[in-house]
Amino acid sequence: MLEIESYRQAAEPLVGRRVSTVHAPDPWYAKGGTTVEQLRDVLVGVRIEATRRIGKLMLLDTDGPVLGLRFGMTGRILVDEKAPIEALEYSSDRNDPAWDRFGLSFRGGGSMMIRDPRRLGGVELDPDESRLGPDALVVTKPEFAHVLSRSPSPIKARLLDQAQVAGLGNLLVDDILYRAGLAPQRPANSLSDDELSVLYRAMRRSLSTLGRRGGSHTGDLQVERFVGGRCPSDGAELRRDTVGGRTSYWCPEHQR
Ligand SMILES: [Zn+2]
Numbered sequence: 257m258l259e260i261e262s263y264r265q266a267a268e269p270l271v272g273r274r275v276s277t278v279h280a281p282d283p284w285y286a287k288g289g290t291t292v293e294q295l296r297d298v299l300v301g302v303r304i305e306a307t308r309r310i311g312k313l314m315l316l317d318t319d320g321p322v323l324g325l326r327f328g329m330t331g332r333i334l335v336d337e338k339a340p341i342e343a344l345e346y347s348s349d350r351n352d353p354a355w356d357r358f359g360l361s362f363r364g365g366g367s368m369m370i371r372d373p374r375r376l377g378g379v380e381l382d383p384d385e386s387r388l389g390p391d392a393l394v395v396t397k398p399e400f401a402h403v404l405s406r407s408p409s410p411i412k413a414r415l416l417d418q419a420q421v422a423g424l425g426n427l428l429v430d431d432i433l434y435r436a437g438l439a440p441q442r443p444a445n446s447l448s449d450d451e452l453s454v455l456y457r458a459m460r461r462s463l464s465t466l467g468r469r470g471g472s473h474t475g476d477l478q479v480e481r482f483v484g485g486r487c488p489s490d491g492a493e494l495r496r497d498t499v500g501g502r503t504s505y506w507c508p509e510h511q512r
Pocket residue numbers: 487488489490491492507508509510511
């Protein structure tokens with residue numbers, strides 16, 4: 257999600273431009289009932305009005321439909337042929353135009369392109385924004401506490417659920433729980449008020465620190481994410497468990 261926020265910022269110069277041509281070569285990349293034919297039909301001539309982001313979903317408001325862009329783990333945006341992030345943790349550093357899945361060209365020049373080697377992202381017209389919870393960068397503490405206190409699911413599963421809080425992925429949640437000193441499989445509704453406060457602060461800190469460092473793969477735990485890896489703060493051997501369906505690294509010594 258931190259990566260997507262940097263993509264959104266990179267896309268801000270598109271505001272005010274009018275689409276001249278649509279590059280939509282890949283039917284697989286059109287999602288949620290949208291077809292490549294629709295993309296080509298309805299987007300030509302529209303003016304980009306604003307860029308927004310909810311969680312991992314980037315939105316381009318236009319004077320026509322809202323265009324929803326998802327990048328998966330390997331997609332990158334190029335605006336006027338420049339990429340805000342050159343390398344992604346799970347992606348290739350090579351630049352192959354065969355990976356260009358969706359793009360727009362604008363009257364008067366310039367372009368936007370999604371380059372995605374593994375095709376894990378997608379494009380959708382008028383995506384259902386109501387299916388996403390409040391974005392993690394703006395969720396208030398009462399909203400956050402409400403989301404957690406209502407569920408006996410593991411904290412990690414709850415934080416990964418984009419309908420509850422939007423934007424937190426696997427690495428970010430492991431970093432947040434590491435900072436908060438909370439075990440990923442603790443039932444969400446077992447947290448005390450103090451623990452909820454600690455967790456909320458850890459989330460804020462994690463988002464700002466990793467955002468500054470350049471992405472969700474820059475957490476302190478990152479280099480220890482292997483079997484036998486050790487806790488950077490107390491040296492205990494990390495545990496590797498599947499929680500919320502995702503591989504989770506956590507410290508049994510200080511995460512309770
Ligand atoms: Zn530890």
